[in-house]
Amino acid sequence: GNAIRTGFPPYWRRSGGYRLERLLPERGAFDLSKAVVGSEGTLAVVTAARLRLVPRFEHVVTAMLSTVTVDDAVDLVGRLRHRLGSLDSIEIIQPEALDLVAGHLGAPPPVDVVTNGTVLLVECADHSDPSGALAAAFTQASGVIDSAVAVDPTQRHHLVQFRDRI
Numbered sequence: 001g002n003a004i005r006t007g008f009p010p011y012w013r014r015s016g017g018y019r020l021e022r023l024l025p026e027r028g029a030f031d032l033s034k035a036v037v038g039s040e041g042t043l044a045v046v047t048a049a050r051l052r053l054v055p056r057f058e059h060v061v062t063a064m065l066s067t068v069t070v071d072d073a074v075d076l077v078g079r080l081r082h083r084l085g086s087l088d089s090i091e092i093i094q095p096e097a098l099d100l101v102a103g104h105l106g107a108p109p110p111v112d113v114v115t116n117g118t119v120l121l122v123e124c125a126d127h128s129d130p131s132g133a134l135a136a137a138f139t140q141a142s143g144v145i146d147s148a149v150a151v152d153p154t155q156r157h158h159l160v161q162f163r164d165r166i
Contacts, residue, residue: 057125060088061134062156063149065120066111072143073118080122083137086130091163093119101165110148110159117145121163 036044067073070092077090095113102109113119122138124130131151138144150156 059129060125061131063122066146086124086126088123091121111146
């Protein structure tokens with residue numbers, strides 16, 4: 001402790017990201033997690049690692065779904081999560097953002113959107129074609145006013161670029 005108190009001026013104690021004065025007993029209890037984070041990993045050794053791989057699915061379907069209200073979109077998210085084991089992602093896109101991207105791309109939005117509505121971009125992936133299950137899950141949902149569904153990579157890219165360019 002004395003080496004830290006007297007051996008280094010206050011400025012040098014803090015250089016390089018190491019706050020050595022925090023190791024002093026008068027500073028309170030030693031926090032190991034802060035010491036490891038502050039050392040940027042130099043005080044830690046990885047003794048084991050676990051790698052969990054995600055399967056690559058052969059069939060991917062992307063859908064853009066337009067709803068009357070945000071509440072309808074939230075209800076639809078719950079419905080899709082409950083009914084689709086193949087669900088990979090759901091993202092919400094506000095109409096204003098969709099219009100901005102459409103203007104930038106010089107292309108009309110893939111779905112019609114009402115003033116207070118919203119849009120969901122949904123992706124499902126599985127070893128067998130999930131498009132039928134996806135269609136069944138949203139066609140009977142209330143509040144869905146328009147949809148665009150794509151299984152071809154080029155068509156899927158067209159839908160996804162409206163999200164990627166926001």
